[in-house]
Amino acid sequence: xxxxxxxxxxxxxxxxxxxxxxxxxxxxxxxxxxxxxxxxxxxxxxxxxxxxxxxxxxxxxxxxxxxxxxxxxxxxxxxxxxxxxxxxxxxxxxxxxxxxxxxxxxxxxxxxxx
Amino acid sequence: xxxxxxxxxxxxxxxxxxxxxxxxxxxxxxxxxxxxxxxxxxxxxxxxxxxxxxxxxxxxxxxxxxxxxxxxxxxxxxxxxxxxxxxxxxxxxxxxxxxxxxxxxxxxxxxxxxxxx
Numbered sequence: 189x190x191x192x193x194x195x196x197x198x199x200x201x202x203x204x205x206x207x208x209x210x211x212x213x214x215x216x217x218x219x220x221x222x223x224x225x226x227x228x229x230x231x232x233x234x235x236x237x238x239x240x241x242x243x244x245x246x247x248x249x250x251x252x253x254x255x256x257x258x259x260x261x262x263x264x265x266x267x268x269x270x271x272x273x274x275x276x277x278x279x280x281x282x283x284x285x286x287x288x289x290x291x292x293x294x295x296x297x298x299x300x301x302x
Numbered sequence: 303x304x305x306x307x308x309x310x311x312x313x314x315x316x317x318x319x320x321x322x323x324x325x326x327x328x329x330x331x332x333x334x335x336x337x338x339x340x341x342x343x344x345x346x347x348x349x350x351x352x353x354x355x356x357x358x359x360x361x362x363x364x365x366x367x368x369x370x371x372x373x374x375x376x377x378x379x380x381x382x383x384x385x386x387x388x389x390x391x392x393x394x395x396x397x398x399x400x401x402x403x404x405x406x407x408x409x410x411x412x413x414x415x416x417x418x419x
Contacts, residue, residue: 220405222407224410226343229413230412230413231306231392231410231411231412231413232345232392232394232408232410233410234407234408234409237407239405276343278345282405283405288333288335288350288357288358288396288406288408289347289350289358289360290337290345290347290408291347292344292345292346294342294343294344295343295344295345
């Protein structure tokens, strides 16, 4: 069975500071990894995804994530956050003939303060 | 044009009622999904359909019945609503490969906020 753990439920940070949102996964098969963002009262939007190849993945809005197979992690980073990055961030995993099912982590609320 | 749309956006109803939520996608995708987001923002898949065929049915009470009249629509009908059904329901779609899928990006609708009183 696959599972995802997001290690921080809330991350407060000041504007222009760097941020890292942590995600660990568990799976017995090869996985595909995703980060989605949910702005208040909206649906989810894909930030980036790892399917194969380079372990450093760049996404939209200046975010990037690094896939680390040995540590089963897929942490999301941004070198300088903006107020507009305030949102809920979800790490998700799929793969292994699961019919496209996304298994989500519990979410991390990123709160950017001026 | 909205890629994945859901109606209604808000739904307030009494316990025991039957209600439906509609979802439409204009992306030409083959696979559609329903997810439930609870009050703690935890997201869990409920169903998926590929070309009108049920692919995933995740231990959801049989009061929930998805219906896919064509591959652009996936509606969710809920019978005998209970307090615990209060949640945000998200529809999503992807250019999936059915059972072997998983690499495709899923595009989410704006959600339907259901409140059962």
